[in-house]
Amino acid sequence: MHQHAFIKAIKEDDESTMRHLxxxxxxxxxxxxxxxxxxxxxxxxxxxxxxxxxGINLLTDYGSKIxxxxxxxxxxxxxxxxxxxxxxxxxxxxxxxxxxxTMIEDLFNYxxxxxEVKTILRFMLRKNITxxxxxxxxxxxxxxxxxxxxxxxxxxxxxxxxxxxxxxDTVLFSIANITLVDAKDxxxxxxxxxxxxxxxxxxxxxxxxxxxxxxxxxxxEIRTLLSS
Numbered sequence: 001m002h003q004h005a006f007i008k009a010i011k012e013d014d015e016s017t018m019r020h021l022x023x024x025x026x027x028x029x030x031x032x033x034x035x036x037x038x039x040x041x042x043x044x045x046x047x048x049x050x051x052x053x054x055g056i057n058l059l060t061d062y063g064s065k066i067x068x069x070x071x072x073x074x075x076x077x078x079x080x081x082x083x084x085x086x087x088x089x090x091x092x093x094x095x096x097x098x099x100x101x102t103m104i105e106d107l108f109n110y111x112x113x114x115x116e117v118k119t120i121l122r123f124m125l126r127k128n129i130t131x132x133x134x135x136x137x138x139x140x141x142x143x144x145x146x147x148x149x150x151x152x153x154x155x156x157x158x159x160x161x162x163x164x165x166x167x168x169d170t171v172l173f174s175i176a177n178i179t180l181v182d183a184k185d186x187x188x189x190x191x192x193x194x195x196x197x198x199x200x201x202x203x204x205x206x207x208x209x210x211x212x213x214x215x216x217x218x219x220x221e222i223r224t225l226l227s228s
Contacts, residue, residue, distance in 0.1 A: 002026040003033050010047050015054035022062060029062040040078050042068055048075035048093060051086025056093060066098045074098065080106045087116050091123055104134040108142045114150065121153040132158050140165050143174050148195040161200035168207035169216075172196060176217040176226060190225055203227075 006027045009017035021027040032041035040046045044064040047055030056075070060066060067074050073081075076098040079090045100106065107117050124131070135158045139146070146154070151171075155161045162170055175193060180186050197203060203213050203226045214226035 006043070007033055007046065010043075010052045010055045011050050013052045013054050015058060018055055018058055022058070029059055029064055030068075040070060040073065042070045042075075044068060044075045045070050045073065045078045048079035048086075048089055049082045049084075051079070051082065051084045051089040053088050053092055056089055056096070060096055066093065066096050067100075074100055076100045076103060077106060080112065081110050087119060090116075090120060094120070094123060094127070094129060102134065104131055104138050105141070108138055108145060114147060117150060118153060121150070121157065125153070125156055130157060132160075136160070136163050139163060139171055140174075143171050144178065148192055151196060152199060155199055161196070162202055162205060164205075164207070167209070168205075170201055170205055170213065172201050172203055172213035172226065173207060173211075173216050176213050176222050178218070180219050180222075186219060186221060189219075189222060193222065193225055 002021055006018060006021050008014075009021070022029055027043075029043055031043070033043055033046055034041070040049050042064075044056065044059045044066070045068070046052075047059055067076075070078075076090070076093045077100050079086055079093060080100075080103065104121075107120065112120075123129075135154050139151070139154055139158075140163065164170055165174075167173075172193065175189065175196070178189075180189060206212055212226070214223045217223035217226055
């Protein structure tokens with residue numbers, strides 16, 4: 001009964017009820033909550049999943065471990081997985097020292113909105129929370145879904161615009177090699193390539209097969225742009 005009341009308070013971000021239940025010992029801050037097999041059970045993970053800003057603050061003050069792993073799912077990962085609008089909860093967890101080896105990739109895998117990703121990356125830069133290896137992985141695997149503004153933020157973290165994959169390809173190789181749908185797609189691709197070059201991605205870099213990005217371009221105008 002008390003556990004269900006605590007879950008309800010988390011969902012409503014009702015600090016008064018959460019605090020009462022904890023202070024009276026009716027709920028233990030690190031004791032599993034009955035939410036079902038596919039849901040989080042550790043109270044801080046539950047608070048993160050439902051975006052309970054006050055719940056996260058309260059539970060961490062009580063001693064909840066910020067990086068507690070529940071079957072490899074930390075509070076930060078649960079927050080990112082949630083379909084709720086819980087950006088503030090994600091930023092609070094980061095500010096409290098939460099980490100995740102897959103955090104940035106999770107932002108893309110769980111399709112968080114571009115606006116949220118930008119805010120989170122800016123927050124990481126401001127707080128000097130570096131995740132260079134994560135960023136590199138994201139750039140190489142999710143390049144097709146990354147806007148120029150996001151590339152700018154990602155490169156600001158890595159300081160390495162010319163990162164390469166196992167074949168020695170920079171992101172220019174991959175973008176040049178994608179089939180174009182129509183004239184609008186061509187213009188967007190040209191804009192992206194120009195922007196990446198301005199950010200420092202070098203079109204003259206050769207991959208392990210001795211090819212440059214222009215050699216891999218599927219459209220003659222893209223090839224010309226990369227060769228100029």
